[in-house]
Amino acid sequence: MQESHRCGSVAVVGRPNVGKSTLVNALVGAKVSIVSSRPQTTRHRLLGIATVEGGQLLMVDTPGLHREQGKFKASAMSRVMNRAVRGTVEDVDAAMMVVEAGRWDEEDTLVFRVLHDAGIPVVLVVNKVDRLKDKAALLPFLAQVSEGREFAAIHPVSALKRKGLESLVRDLLRLVPEAPPAYEEDEITDRSxxxxxxxxxxxxxxxxxxxxxxxxxxxxxxxxxxxxxxxxxxxxxxxxxxxxxxxxxxxxxxxxxxxxxxxxxxxxxxxxxxxxxxxxxxxxxxxxxxxxxxxxxxxxxxxxxxx
The missing domain is CATH 3.30.300.20 (K homology (KH) domain)
Structure with missing residues (x-):
């Protein structure tokens, strides 16, 4: 019996500069979202389409969510980007919350609260594990960030080196509905x-x-x-x-x-x-x-x- 096909939308959310766009590009297998070392490189919502065995993941890359304070963060640009993030999580099947291995700060807490309030299943993606100098610190970090917080799954990955992505994709497919593909196999984004x-x-x-x-x-x-x-x-x-x-x-x-x-x-x-x-x-x-x-x-x- 042939397994059912799954297709659904997944928000990719996190504070600035945790590697959300690099992760989307790695999962799509092509460059659809620009990347740099500068925070707030991503300013628009952008759909990355990953056609994989058994399904299709429609990943919505979002600007980095941040607290609106300080000179830059009170600007109209900041407000527009934060609204884009909050609007995205209201209309998806699941979310990937991307954090940096070994670091969790107040803005990560803000991201978690926004996703928790949206009432959607959240997969915690701990990115940049390749940069973690003390590998033994990873397990205590995972225990720390998951304490008192409910995640559908937790995946340590390196988006840059494309490590740990296969199991992440399998768990994401379980969270989206059974549905036919929304896009052709060779399409990678809905942007022109x-x-x-x-x-x-x-x-x-x-x-x-x-x-x-x-x-x-x-x-x-x-x-x-x-x-x-x-x-x-x-x-x-x-x-x-x-x-x-x-x-x-x-x-x-x-x-x-x-x-x-x-x-x-x-x-x-x-x-x-x-x-x-x-x-x-x-x-x-x-x-x-x-x-x-x-x-x-x-x-x-x-x-x-x-x-």
Whole structure:
């Protein structure tokens, strides 16, 4: 007798910088969510589709949930991202709560409370176990964080090295309903190539600027066209605008003689070609919109808060 097929949605939730996007990419088997060492790299809800033996997991990668206090955390950007997380957990079958091995702080407690209040089964994913210097400390840590808290399962993993994921997938499938696949086997996200192009440019901003431009830049794709006149095959012509908040931030992004902007564009283009399977011609510009990250109307115009 053939086993039933399971398909359902799973929120991927955690405080900033615990590796949620790396985990989603590892489970999908392709890069659908951008990653960097900077907290709050993920700003949008993004669906990663993992088609596995016996089912399909629709994983909703979310921004890092954090307490709304302090200068940055009181901003409109912060409020929009937190609303995205809270809205996601109201409409899923289960959740993965991702934490960092050896660390549990007040923001992890906040995440647990949000998930507990949502009344959905929660799998605790203890990520970055490969970075834990004292491996003997893992079991006491697991005992500590699970005391007084109910989890459907607990899985120590290394998303970066793709360790411990098979048993995690099996437990997640048990938590979602019997249903046919919602997407074709070769689909990996519900987001458009246009959206992903903008995210790949922003990823390079986050990676290359470090703390020089904290949270003050976003990317808008002004043009996304397929040029079929090329002999070597379709060429994607993409125009990306990098928006900053002050005139003085433009030279930080552009760099000396435009070197940094060229490097951002080159790295982003390579990632696009790898993901889209087409040659890409990418143009980038830097423009200023004062205070956009603390203006809910501007955030809406840039697509923040959209599902």
């Amino acid at each position: 190539q246009r959206f992903l192009a903008g995210e790949l440019v922003r990823e390079q901003l986050m990676r290359q600027l470090g703390d020089e431009l904290p949270y003050a830049a976003t990317v808008e794709i002004e043009r996304f066209a397929v040029d079929t006149s090329q002999r070597q095959g379709p060429l994607l012509r993409i125009g990306a605008v990098i928006w900053v908040e002050r005139e003085g931030q433009k030279p930080i992004v552009i760099g000396k003689s435009g070197a940094r902007l060229r490097e951002i564009g080159s790295k982003a283009r390579q990632q696009m070609e790898r993901l889209f399977g087409n040659k890409v011609f990418l143009e980038t510009w830097v423009r200023v919109r004062e205070g956009w990250s603390d203006d809910e109307a501007a955030l809406k115009a840039f697509g923040y808060g959209d599902s």
